[in-house]
Amino acid sequence: MNKQILSAILWMLSAAAQAETVFVTLEKDNALAVVDPIAGELIKTVEVGRRPRGIVISPDYKVLYIATSDDNIIKMIDTETMKEIGTLPSGDDPETFVLNPKGDTLYISNEDDSRVTVMDIAKLKVIKQVQVGVEPEGITVSPDSRWIVSASETTNMLHWIDAKTNIIVENTLVDARPRAVTFTPDSTMLWATSEMGSSLSIVDAGTKQIVKRITFEVQGVTKDKIQPVGVIIDKENKRGYVALGPANRVAVINAKTYEVEKYLLVGQRVWNLAFSPDQKRLYTTNGVSNDISIIDLDNLTVTKSLGVGNYPWGVAVKP
Amino acid sequence: MRSIKMLPRLAWIIFIIFQLVASTSLFAKGKQVIKIAYLTQTQKVRPVLSNLDPVIENKGVLGAELAIEDSNTTGEYTKQKFSLEKFIVPVDGNAVDTFNKQIAKKYAFVVTNLAHDVTNKVADIDAAKEALLFDAATIDDALRNKECRANVLHLLPSRAMRADALAQYMMKKRWTKWFLVIGNTKEDKLYAEAIKRSAKKFNMNIVQEKLWEHTFDARKSAQADVAVFTQLEDDYDVLVVADEQGQFGEYLDYRTWMPRPVIGTQGLVATSWHRTHEQWGATQIQNRFKEKTGRWMEEQDYGAYLAVRAIGEAATRTKSNELNPIKDYLLSDQFTLQGYKGTSLSFRPWDHQLRQPVLLVAPRSLVAVAPIEGFLHPKTELDTLGYDQPETGCQWSKEQ
Numbered sequence: 001m002n003k004q005i006l007s008a009i010l011w012m013l014s015a016a017a018q019a020e021t022v023f024v025t026l027e028k029d030n031a032l033a034v035v036d037p038i039a040g041e042l043i044k045t046v047e048v049g050r051r052p053r054g055i056v057i058s059p060d061y062k063v064l065y066i067a068t069s070d071d072n073i074i075k076m077i078d079t080e081t082m083k084e085i086g087t088l089p090s091g092d093d094p095e096t097f098v099l100n101p102k103g104d105t106l107y108i109s110n111e112d113d114s115r116v117t118v119m120d121i122a123k124l125k126v127i128k129q130v131q132v133g134v135e136p137e138g139i140t141v142s143p144d145s146r147w148i149v150s151a152s153e154t155t156n157m158l159h160w161i162d163a164k165t166n167i168i169v170e171n172t173l174v175d176a177r178p179r180a181v182t183f184t185p186d187s188t189m190l191w192a193t194s195e196m197g198s199s200l201s202i203v204d205a206g207t208k209q210i211v212k213r214i215t216f217e218v219q220g221v222t223k224d225k226i227q228p229v230g231v232i233i234d235k236e237n238k239r240g241y242v243a244l245g246p247a248n249r250v251a252v253i254n255a256k257t258y259e260v261e262k263y264l265l266v267g268q269r270v271w272n273l274a275f276s277p278d279q280k281r282l283y284t285t286n287g288v289s290n291d292i293s294i295i296d297l298d299n300l301t302v303t304k305s306l307g308v309g310n311y312p313w314g315v316a317v318k319p
Numbered sequence: 320m321r322s323i324k325m326l327p328r329l330a331w332i333i334f335i336i337f338q339l340v341a342s343t344s345l346f347a348k349g350k351q352v353i354k355i356a357y358l359t360q361t362q363k364v365r366p367v368l369s370n371l372d373p374v375i376e377n378k379g380v381l382g383a384e385l386a387i388e389d390s391n392t393t394g395e396y397t398k399q400k401f402s403l404e405k406f407i408v409p410v411d412g413n414a415v416d417t418f419n420k421q422i423a424k425k426y427a428f429v430v431t432n433l434a435h436d437v438t439n440k441v442a443d444i445d446a447a448k449e450a451l452l453f454d455a456a457t458i459d460d461a462l463r464n465k466e467c468r469a470n471v472l473h474l475l476p477s478r479a480m481r482a483d484a485l486a487q488y489m490m491k492k493r494w495t496k497w498f499l500v501i502g503n504t505k506e507d508k509l510y511a512e513a514i515k516r517s518a519k520k521f522n523m524n525i526v527q528e529k530l531w532e533h534t535f536d537a538r539k540s541a542q543a544d545v546a547v548f549t550q551l552e553d554d555y556d557v558l559v560v561a562d563e564q565g566q567f568g569e570y571l572d573y574r575t576w577m578p579r580p581v582i583g584t585q586g587l588v589a590t591s592w593h594r595t596h597e598q599w600g601a602t603q604i605q606n607r608f609k610e611k612t613g614r615w616m617e618e619q620d621y622g623a624y625l626a627v628r629a630i631g632e633a634a635t636r637t638k639s640n641e642l643n644p645i646k647d648y649l650l651s652d653q654f655t656l657q658g659y660k661g662t663s664l665s666f667r668p669w670d671h672q673l674r675q676p677v678l679l680v681a682p683r684s685l686v687a688v689a690p691i692e693g694f695l696h697p698k699t700e701l702d703t704l705g706y707d708q709p710e711t712g713c714q715w716s717k718e719q
Contacts, residue, residue: 112606114392134392135603153600154657155393156635171396173635177657196655196663224662224699246661 020276021079021318022283023064024292025052028310032066034082037276037283037294040304046082049075054096055314059103064316067094067108074108079318088124091117098148100141100163107148109136116150116159118166128166132159138180144187147205151178151192158192160208170208174201179229184237184255191240193228200228200242200251202258212258221247230272234279234297241282243270250284250293252300264302266293271312277319285312350400353640355630356426357383357623358418358441360408360433368565379432379455380405381612382620383627385604388611390631397635403627415440418447427642430626432456432619442468451646453629455622460513463670463705464712472629472649472671474622478513480705481589484677484689485559485582486517487703491691494556498549498579499528500571502562510561510584526553531567545574559583586681589689592621593680598688599661625664625673629656660688662701670713674701 021043022035030050034043049068056065057079064077067090074088074097090097090108097108105127108117116130116139133155141148141163148161156178160170175197182191183205190203202212216226227245233255234240242251246269252262267286270293274283282295286305292312294304357380364374383403390401406421408414414437422429423446430453431438438454439462441447452471454462460477462468476484489497497518501511511528518525533544549558549571558575560583562568568585580586594615597605604624608616616624633645633654648654650671655663660676667674679687690700696707706712 111603133396134389134607135600152392154389154603155396156632156657157393157396159396173393173397176632176655176663196657198655198663222696222699224701227662 019319022274022292023055023057023079023316023318024285024308024312025055025066025314026309026311027051027053027287027313030068031309032064032077032082033308033312035292035306035308037281037306040294040306042306042308045309046077048077048084049073053313054094055316056097056099056106057316057318058099059101061318065097065099065106066314067097069093069095074106088119088121089126091115096137096139098139098141101143101145107139107141107150109139109150111135111137114152116148116161118148130159130161130166130168132168133157138178138192140181140183140190142183142187142190142205143185146187147183149181149183149190149192151181153177153179153195156194158190158203172201172203172208172210174203174210175199175213180231182231182233184233185235186237191231191233193231193242195227195229195245198223198226198228200231200253214253214258214260216242216244216247216251216260216263218244218247218249218263221249230270230284232273232275232282234275236279239297241273243273243284245269245271246288248286250282250295262300264295264300266295266302267291267305272314274315274317276317283315283317285315287311287313350394350398351634351638351640353399353401353428353630353634354426355383355387355401355403355627356422356429357403357405358408358414358422358429358431358433359406360412360414360437361410362434363410365564366566368567368569375614375617378617379619379623381608382616382622382624383430383455385608385611385620386624386627386631390627390635393631393635397638399634399638399640401627401631401634415444418444422450423447424449426450427640428630428645429453430455430623432623435459435462438462438471439466439468442471449642451642451649453626455626456619459509460706463672465714467670467713467715469671469715472626472666472673474625474629474673475618476589476591476675476677477672477705478510479516480672480677482510482513482517483520483704484589484679484691485514485587486521486523487689487691487694488587488679488687489523489557489582490521491693494580495523496553496555496557497523497525498551498555498558499525500548500558500560500562501528501530502560502564502566502568503530503532504564504566506563507561507584510563514559514561514583525559526555527551531562533567541570542574545571546576549575549577549579551576555579557582558586560585587686588680589677590618590680591675591677592616592618593678593685595680595683595685596659596678598685599659601659604659625656625658628658629654629673632656667702667708669708669711670706672705674699674704676701677704 024033032048050070054067074090076086091110106119118127133152135153138151150159158172175194177196179195192201200214226247230243240253249263268288284293291305291307560568572581633648637644658664677689694703
């Protein structure tokens with residue numbers, strides 16, 4: 001009996017320690033889904049503005065930045081009260097953006113204007129607009145804050161912007177329609193997905209040259225359905241994960257050998273990815289099946305899918 | 320060059336200006352130049368049913384121009400420069416002469432926006448054998464089969480691809496009994512042939528076909544005429560109309576004897592591009608095109624856009640401006656073209672047709688995109704549309 005109580009207490013403690021919240025933008029519902037992934041429940045849905053897509057959480061987890069594309073604005077939402085606490089001018093049709101590790105500068109892709117807008121959040125001031133290739137989409141900042149990399153979909157280029165000067169210093173040509181970019185934790189390598197090229201390019205941040213090109217093959221899925229989009233790498237640089245869009249799979253890639261270890265079947269048109277704070281789980285947004293998938297990373301299995309609303313797009317996690 | 324230093328300042332400035340004006344290559348200094356010719360012939364304006372839609376005379380060229388801009392953005396970073404020279408042959412002019420005099424030996428890449436027969440006349444010029452033609456206008460199946468040419472690539476979907484796209488949709492909707500109405504032009508007959516081929520391919524039943532022979536100005540009598548015309552002994556699920564010029568097809572909808580949907584060249588239409596298309600980033604190019612030109616992007620604009628983008632993509636990847644490496648790359652497995660269709664586009668090696676999804680559109684909404692889900696193919700589902708490799712009538716590819 002005592003043992004049972006003890007284990008119950010331990011379970012409650014561990015559950016409390018694991019407590020976390022997943023936020024998912026719902027493009028078609030003009031709303032944000034708030035999910036408890038441990039309980040596997042949709043807690044509530046909050047109105048946020050028209051056509052919310054890109055979502056980023058501040059390093060202190062207090063503020064969510066959400067691009068409401070049809071409002072042409074980035075909204076700031078308090079993660080406790082879920083109330084709007086401010087807005088940032090973003091330029092037309094904001095979709096993807098990223099915060100630097102310090103959390104004081106925002107880099108926004110302006111797809112229609114072929115520009116990256118650099119914004120000082122505290123001063124609400126645009127510091128610079130950097131001209132990049134046609135239709136910039138994916139954007140990331142290296143963990144050492146040295147580089148901003150913007151991927152332009154029609155130009156098929158990765159533009160390396162020096163974070164000190166906000167000037168492009170180098171460009172890397174990758175496969176057709178680059179979508180998402182992310183750095184390894186040590187900032188030495190950049191991973192870039194190409195949606196139409198059906199590939200992942202690994203680029204050396206020193207030479208800016210592609211050192212490895214990874215392609216994907218899923219049995220029973222034709223090549224044109226394999227459209228890599230979201231990409232994410234764990235803190236230990238052990239594995240990277242790539243969302244394969246309409247192939248409905250997440251590819252698990254060994255970050256050392258670059259071998260594809262496994263394909264995990266998730267929801268339809270899997271798009272963006274986020275880790276749990278302890279990196280034991282991966283959350284995926286599935287645009288067509290209107291759900292998120294929860295992946296147990298210890299066992300590399302999909303443990304749950306959870307309906308969240310129409311057109312889940314971006315995902316952010318708070319501990 | 321010792322003397323340059325000694326030149327007075329004014330002369331020095333004049334010298335620089337002269338260099339800038341006289342030599343456009345100065346601008347491209349250090350850059351590899353990829354020269355593209357755009358060859359079109361002004362068409363006779365055909366009669367239209369109504370004045371609702373303005374007649375657009377520059378379909379095609381604006382798409383090519385936008386693609387040059389897009390390609391040059393990449394070129395900025397890869398030290399390549401793409402240029403477009405336009406050659407417009409008057410209605411009664413001769414495109415072959417224009418090619419021989421102005422394009423031959425000067426341009427390896429030629430985007431053509433020409434009629435069916437003129438396209439092959441140009442392709443058969445000796446000098447055209449040392450060039451690659453990008454046909455951005457025709458939809459003829461013959462040019463992709465018996466009359467195919469090894470130096471021509473086709474950007475727009477053929478009639479067979481369009482008919483297959485419609486057939487897949489009708490099959491999905493279980494509209495299996497078709498009533499085929501055919502206009503009196505040569506093109507209408509070709510469209511009807513494509514529809515009949517699709518009916519056979521997907522095991523659909525054409526319960527009856529009829530020629531539309533009424534006067535074109537049916538404004539006064541359409542109500543009575545169409546009702547009588549569409550009164551058949553056998554029932555049908557859908558009326559399929561073949562009227563490429565749009566001389567009567569618009570009159571059929573809502574006037575049939577039985578309430579039946581109209582599809583084909585009017586009603587639900589199969590096309591490669593339409594203003595209602597906004598998925599897969601299409602909104603971005605629709606916006607860019609409209610901002611640049613002040614009008615919507617038409618199918619020929621899209622065809623010419625894809626043609627120039629294909630050249631751009633191949634030139635970037637091969638780092639070349641020469642015919643053979645670019646042609647080889649375009650026809651290889653590595654070539655993938657981004658065409659705002661949610662899948663990568665490529666050329667079929669057996670007939671040089673660009674494989675691509677086909678949009679099924681109503682005037683104000685995108686209804687479906689073919690290939691329709693469930694139509695499977697061992698290599699790519701895109702090859703469920705049009706002539707697949709085993710069926711091709713293109714001889715040069717069989718000889719290879």
